[in-house]
Amino acid sequence: MATEAATLAEQIISHAAGKRVYPGDLVIVPVDRCMTHDSLTPEVIDALHQDLGVEHIFDPSRVVVVMDHVAPASSVATANAQVKVRQWVAQEGIEHFYQVGKGICHQVMIEEGLVQPGQIALGTDSHATAYGAVCAFGTGVGTRDMALTLATGRTWFRVPETICIQVKGRFPELVSAKDLSLHLCGLLGMDGATYKAIEFHGLDWLPLDERITLCSMTTELGAKAGLIPPSEKEAPPWLGVHPGASYERTITVDLTNLVPLIAVPHQVDQVQPVAEVEGVPVDQVFLGTCTNGRLSDLRAAARLLKGKHIAKGVRMLVIPASHRVLKQAAADGTLSILLEAGATIGTPGCGPCIGRHMGVLGAGEVCLSTGNRNFRGRMGSPEARIYLGSPETAAATALTGHITDPRKI
Amino acid sequence: MARIWLFGANIDTDQILPGRYAPYMTSESALRQYPFIEARPEFASTVAPGDIIVAGANFGCGSSREYAPRALKLVGIAAIIAPSFARIFYRNALNLGLPLFEADLTSVLQDGQKVTLDISEPSLTLLDGKKIPLPSPPEWVRRTWEEGGLLAYYRRHRRLPLEERP
Structure with missing residues (x-):
């Protein structure tokens, strides 16, 4: 469709719109995939029936429902809400329905191949930007937005400008994708990419697990989407990097200079070297979490924890991002290393990231999380303090009982 | 007269409505009790219909939870004025018919100040008669507000405001 050089976001939206679109254009496009989860589906159902007066959804085959946010249910209220979701899924004939323990919605979307390069996918969760790891235009929406798309099959976008992150070099030992994400949060700030897309170049070598980390974290910069170019094998012929595409700005990051980083309370862009917070x-x-709960994350932690034990007085919760990750970690010995080291394992899903169950923090407590947000009250008490770091930093910290640079283990 | 509620920059949806107080965890009928329950505990009990939030940049960042702007609408917030809004919050507010204005008034207005809001000719009028103009929204956004939000618009017209025909 696009005969002139275009960014990945412009290519995908142009393809969906059936015409070349430019940053700032308002367009209405069909949506390939709609993902919604246990926590917000009840509101989506109400918006469909009550606000829109629509009885049935446009196309059940495009819809994915995942039970991950508070699953298994933590209370009668959440259990009742999940009953409502399951009844609706059955009534609408939604086949892509994933039960408690299947995994975090974004991980399931990618693992099950439910998002493909060049597609447009909406999720009722801000970390839907993760789908950019397979070069899909994934973005988060609220419940009424989702209801409107479920009713009509389409949505509106303002075509975003794109910021290009040109990566050079490779990660030093014990530095990983999370550190790159935190580096960008510190550099650009929490609204550094608001309304915009981010495109990563120079990462052809980066495994999928870490691509998901990078793309999921672009929402912390305010981005509408975070996209990594697909390999030629998996991309539709019209999708790829165009030399000469127009970027709002290009930021070059040399990975060889990167050190383990940490976001300190209570904002994701309050980023410092771990060494300075030790x-x-x-x-x-x-x-x-959807940011760092994959097999490579569990393995990175296990490498540091092998044959050792976490510090007295520290509890270490490991919640695999999916059932598949859990099975693989059990099969390759990663899980037993973590268990031997004193960690405990929770049902695959969102865990305590949103402060609703399975590890909520009390007043005065401090948590080192591999998640994506450290807002006050995010994981429980507003008097708790959350630090965000990589799986490597998490493992090192669990071993010593205080924040520790993994390069010192 | 409307009261100004002044907030800083980067007000995230966890501050507006902590996830633990989601309708999913509590109940829909309790939602109006919870906006800013921890960040500003007096807000929910003293806010009056027609009041206005004035904040710094990136208002509504973080989680996509629509019940954050919905709770603000439920307690009667008439408009939010900030230099920029997080994109999901912006869309949620449009869907709900909650007017947002992009302007930086945090150094001009004070918390508790009384003003009069005019949405049709967007402006605030202060007690001394001084008028502060607000940026005019695009015509389709204004129509959407008038009809009570994007879903109400769709329900009535069976098309989106930007669509020429269904």
């Missing part, structure tokens, strides 16, 4: 005692270490 010594802060922690109560809980949480390894998991």
Whole structure:
């Protein structure tokens, strides 16, 4: 469709719109995939029936429902809400329905191949930007937005400008994709990419697990989408990097200079080298989430924890991002290393990231989380303090009981 | 007269409505009790219909939870004025018919100040008669507000405001 050089976001939206679109254009496009989860589907159902007066959804085959946010249910209220979701899924004939323990919605979307390069996918969760790891235009929406798309099969976008992150070099030992994400948060700030897309170049070598980490974290910059170019094998012929595409700005990052980084309370863009925050005692270490709960994350932690034991007084929660990750970690020995080291394992899903169950923090507690947000009250008490780091930093911190640079283990 | 509620920059949806107080965890009928329950505990009990939030940049960042702007609408917030809004929050507010204005008034207005809001000719009028103009929204956004949000618009017209025909 696009005969002139275009960014990945422009290519995908142009293809969907059936015409060349430019940053700032308002367009209405069909949506390939709609993902919604246990926590917000009840509101989506109400918006469909009550606000829109629509009885049935446009196309059940495009819809994915995942039970991950508070699953298994933590209370009668959440259990009742999940009953409502399951009844609706059955009534509408939604086949892509994933039960408790299947995994975090974004991980399931990618693992099950439910998002493909060049597609447009909406999720009722801000970390839907993760789908950019397979070069899909994934973005988060609220419940009424989702209801409107479920009713009509389409949505509206303002075509975003694109910021290009040109990556050079490779990660030093014990530095990983999370550190690159935190580096960008510190550099650009929490609204550094608001309304915009981010495109990563120079990462052809980066495994899928870490691509998902990078793309999921672009929402912390305010981005509408975060996209990594697909390999030629998997991309539709019209999708790829166009030399000469127009970027709002290009930021070059040399990975060889990167060190382990940490976001300190209470904002994701309050980023410092781990070495400068060392010594802060922690109560809980949480390894998991759509940002860092994959097999490579569990393995990175296990490499540091092997044959050792976490510090007395620290609890370490490991929540694999999916059932598949859990099975693989069990099969390759990663799980037993983590268990031997004193960690405990939770049902695959969102865990305590949103402060609703499975590891909520009390007043005065400190948590080192591999998640994506450290807002006040995010994981429980507003008097708790959350630090965000990589799986490597999480493992090192669990071993010593205080925030520790993994290069010192 | 409307009261101004002044907030800083980067007000995230966890501050507006912590996830633990989601309708999913509590109940829909309790939602109006919870906006800013921890960040500003007096807000929910003292806010009056027609009041206005004035904040710094990136208002509504973080989680996509629509019940954050919905709770603000439920307690009667008439408009939010900030230099920029997080994109999901912006869309949620449009869907709900909650007017947002992009302007930086945090150094001009004070918390508790009384003003009069005019949405049709967007402006604030202060007690001394001074008028502060607000940026005019695009015509389709204004129509959407008038009809009570994008879903109400779709329900009535069976098309989106930007669509020429269904």
